[in-house]
Amino acid sequence: MKTTKKQEGGDHYLRMAIQPIEFIIANNIPHLEACAIKYLCRWQEKGGVKDLEKAKHYIDILIESKGKT
Numbered sequence: 001m002k003t004t005k006k007q008e009g010g011d012h013y014l015r016m017a018i019q020p021i022e023f024i025i026a027n028n029i030p031h032l033e034a035c036a037i038k039y040l041c042r043w044q045e046k047g048g049v050k051d052l053e054k055a056k057h058y059i060d061i062l063i064e065s066k067g068k069t
Contacts, residue, residue: 036058
């Protein structure tokens, strides 16, 4: 069984045409961006506004880290 056909802790990703992890891996997206994508994709089906806050947190970390380069 393909691992993306199985999900631990719900089925919110399984209902998507393309799972976030498949998109992330295919596009070699770095960790902070990947975390934001994951929360943005699932917020309506799982965590609500809390997931939007988590996505924003990762985006804020990314913005802050780029300011120090």
